[in-house]
Amino acid sequence: MxxxxxxxxxxxxxxxxEYVHALRGVSFDIDEGEFxxxxxxxxxxxxxxxxxxxxxxxxxxxxxxxxxxxxxxxTKKELATLRNRKIGFVFQNxxxxxxxxxxxxxELPLMYNKKFSAKERRERAAEALIAVGLQDxxxxxxxxxxxxxxxxxxxxxxxVNDPVIILADEATGNLDTRTSYEIMSLFQxxxxxxxxxxxxxxxxxxxxxxxxxVKLRDGLVVDDHPVTPKSATDALAAxxxxxxxxx
Amino acid sequence: xxxxxxxxxxxxxxxxxxxxxxxxxxGVVIGIAAVITMVSIGQSATxxxxxxxxxxxxxxxxxxxxxxxxxxxxxxxxxxxxxxLKDIETIQKSCHYVAAISPVVNSAAQMVYGNNNHSGSVEGxxxxxxxxxxxxLERGLMFTDEDVTRxxxxxxxxxxxxxxxxxxxxxxxxxxxxxxxxxxxVIGVLKSKGQSQMGQDQDDIAFAPYTTVQKRFxxxxxxxxxxxxxxxxxxxxxxxxxxxxTLRSTHNIREGMDDDFNVFTQEEMLSTMSQxxxxxxxxxxxxxxxxxxxxxxxxxxxxxVTVTERTKEIGLRMAIGAQNRDIMRQFLFESVVLSVIGxxxxxxxxxxxxxxxxxxxxxxxxxxxxxxxxSFVVCVAVGIFFGWYPxxxxxxxxxxxxxxxx
Numbered sequence: 001m002x003x004x005x006x007x008x009x010x011x012x013x014x015x016x017x018e019y020v021h022a023l024r025g026v027s028f029d030i031d032e033g034e035f036x037x038x039x040x041x042x043x044x045x046x047x048x049x050x051x052x053x054x055x056x057x058x059x060x061x062x063x064x065x066x067x068x069x070x071x072x073x074x075t076k077k078e079l080a081t082l083r084n085r086k087i088g089f090v091f092q093n094x095x096x097x098x099x100x101x102x103x104x105x106x107e108l109p110l111m112y113n114k115k116f117s118a119k120e121r122r123e124r125a126a127e128a129l130i131a132v133g134l135q136d137x138x139x140x141x142x143x144x145x146x147x148x149x150x151x152x153x154x155x156x157x158x159x160v161n162d163p164v165i166i167l168a169d170e171a172t173g174n175l176d177t178r179t180s181y182e183i184m185s186l187f188q189x190x191x192x193x194x195x196x197x198x199x200x201x202x203x204x205x206x207x208x209x210x211x212x213x214v215k216l217r218d219g220l221v222v223d224d225h226p227v228t229p230k231s232a233t234d235a236l237a238a239x240x241x242x243x244x245x246x247x
Numbered sequence: 248x249x250x251x252x253x254x255x256x257x258x259x260x261x262x263x264x265x266x267x268x269x270x271x272x273x274g275v276v277i278g279i280a281a282v283i284t285m286v287s288i289g290q291s292a293t294x295x296x297x298x299x300x301x302x303x304x305x306x307x308x309x310x311x312x313x314x315x316x317x318x319x320x321x322x323x324x325x326x327x328x329x330x331x332l333k334d335i336e337t338i339q340k341s342c343h344y345v346a347a348i349s350p351v352v353n354s355a356a357q358m359v360y361g362n363n364n365h366s367g368s369v370e371g372x373x374x375x376x377x378x379x380x381x382x383x384l385e386r387g388l389m390f391t392d393e394d395v396t397r398x399x400x401x402x403x404x405x406x407x408x409x410x411x412x413x414x415x416x417x418x419x420x421x422x423x424x425x426x427x428x429x430x431x432x433v434i435g436v437l438k439s440k441g442q443s444q445m446g447q448d449q450d451d452i453a454f455a456p457y458t459t460v461q462k463r464f465x466x467x468x469x470x471x472x473x474x475x476x477x478x479x480x481x482x483x484x485x486x487x488x489x490x491x492x493t494l495r496s497t498h499n500i501r502e503g504m505d506d507d508f509n510v511f512t513q514e515e516m517l518s519t520m521s522q523x524x525x526x527x528x529x530x531x532x533x534x535x536x537x538x539x540x541x542x543x544x545x546x547x548x549x550x551x552v553t554v555t556e557r558t559k560e561i562g563l564r565m566a567i568g569a570q571n572r573d574i575m576r577q578f579l580f581e582s583v584v585l586s587v588i589g590x591x592x593x594x595x596x597x598x599x600x601x602x603x604x605x606x607x608x609x610x611x612x613x614x615x616x617x618x619x620x621x622s623f624v625v626c627v628a629v630g631i632f633f634g635w636y637p638x639x640x641x642x643x644x645x646x647x648x649x650x651x652x653x
Contacts, residue, residue, distance in 0.1 A: 054566065056565075056566060056646050056647050057647060076570070076571060077570050077571070080565065080568050080570040080571075081568065081570075083566060083567065083568045084567065084569075085568070089567060091563075091650070095559065095562075095563045095650065097560060097563075099259070099263060100259070108564070108567060109567040109568055111252060112564075112568040112569050112570070112573060113568070157567070161568075
């Protein structure tokens with residue numbers, strides 16, 4: 001079953017009086033439980049695609065349906081609610097609130113959902129932090145956490161609202177190889193638990209850990225094929241011990 | 248995002264930049280402290296004035312004869328003979344709002360007892376005079392209407408005179424003092440009233456029956472002035488009108504002619520005083536208001552800085568589902584909390600400064616709860632007014648741009 005369905009998606013920007021066609025007609029579906037990497041060089045349109053997938057932007061033409069909801073012609077307010085209920089974001093530079101505990105950072109998406117009481121928020125956030133292996137770091141502020149740990153907090157924040165899809169934007173871009181593999185291993189374990197993940201990256205070795213690669217070039221899909229994922233845990237074990245400075 | 252969370256977020260954001268927050272609040276602190284101090288001192292001054300006036304009798308009405316002008320020469324009003332016993336009797340008969348009335352005849356006198364002497368004035372009055380002027384007796388008795396009919400040589404003296412003449416601690420009651428050449432028996436000593444609003448010693452005074460002063464001291468038939476009290480403070484205006492009408496008819500003043508007397512009420516003097524104080528309060532409030540506006544601009548400035556600094560945070564909040572109005576509220580709350588904390592500090596300072604000043608001046612200390620509540624409301628308003636545009640700017644950010652802002 002398709003969680004995400006893109007049909008001849010186009011997105012034009014007006015820059016200095018001329019239209020720039022960032023997306024020229026992109027069509028593909030993402031099924032529930034897929035771990036898709038979206039690849040492309042800068043200028044390929046992958047950021048624009050990610051913005052649309054994340055309901056931060058709306059397409060100029062074509063349809064984007066997420067979990068049965070057509071995003072086209074939604075108001076800003078409706079888009080905000082869609083992001084809050086259906087999407088979990090993981091950014092390259094973590095984007096945690098400074099001087100705020102891990103727990104409170106993870107609670108943040110639930111703060112914008114009236115359904116959750118303070119107690120439920122806390123419980124859900126604690127569960128999410130346990131799921132990313134940070135049960136001992138709940139009260140630490142971002143300054144007291146390493147890069148990898150900060151990204152784990154960000155991942156916990158992305159899964160706390162139980163989204164239909166997790167969107168990761170170069171989520172390993174700021175991390176060294178070992179920590180990158182640890183994060184990929186975490187994503188793989190989330191995938192194993194049935195989460196749908198779209199992972200935007202320009203690093204081919206990172207895309208090897210996913211189940212499908214979609215390549216963009218000049219605003220069009222040029223390649224879309226399934227892959228047999230490498231295990232990030234194995235890759236981690238294969239790394240030389242000398243690089244083990246993260247411990 | 249509920250109320251408690253918004254306040255928590257605002258407080259945390261403010262605590263992140265304590266020095267900056269304090270400096271930002273300073274304008275509001277000064278403005279509010281000034282307002283609270285001014286209002287408090289203004290009220291305290293008014294109360295103080297009222298207290299002093301009421302020690303003189305708040306419902307007092309004075310009737311002076313008009314100044315006389317003979318052949319272009321101003322004769323003052325002491326020689327005017329327009330007020331006499333007939334006026335008093337008519338007023339007593341026909342004025343319902345007049346509770347008590349007494350003539351006043353002044354005579355300067357050198358008072359002598361034994362080796363001591365004192366220069367002062369003796370006031371010829373009726374027995375009712377004590378109640379009109381709020382004097383009371385410490386010892387002895389006031390003279391009676393009978394003493395008035397008999398031109399009795401009795402007097403009641405104030406504390407200052409009693410202390411000046413009776414230096415050996417003898418009981419003044421029953422002693423005879425000489426006023427110039429006239430011996431007068433002391434039958435009462437007045438309780439001290441201290442200084443008047445105008446700085447006069449209200450205890451340097453001696454009262455005698457008005458007939459005694461008129462006939463034995465001065466040889467006249469008129470009064471220098473008439474002193475009356477209205478049935479209540481509120482009715483003193485009415486009483487003044489009644490007296491004016493009565494005197495015009497007893498003096499046969501025709502329509503369109505000027506009065507040959509002047510009527511003053513204590514209320515008039517008090518309201519003149521209040522007007523001056525009120526004007527001062529308004530003036531100072533304007534200054535305080537300007538200071539508050541400057542403080543508000545300070546808040547606005549720092550809120551713009553905050554919004555720019557936290558563009559990324561705003562982007563993130565939007566990306567994870569914050570709506571424009573959530574962001575708007577967050578920053579509005581921050582500016583309101585900033586301004587209200589400044590206001591609270593200002594209120595504390597204002598109360599302390601007002602307390603210090605009033606205790607130095609020995610005035611009654613009044614905390615104006617109205618001013619405190621008003622200050623609080625003004626602070627919230629300043630926070631909303633000056634926080635609005637920065638918050639609007641934050642709420643209108645594009646999340647795509649904001650989240651990648653460096």
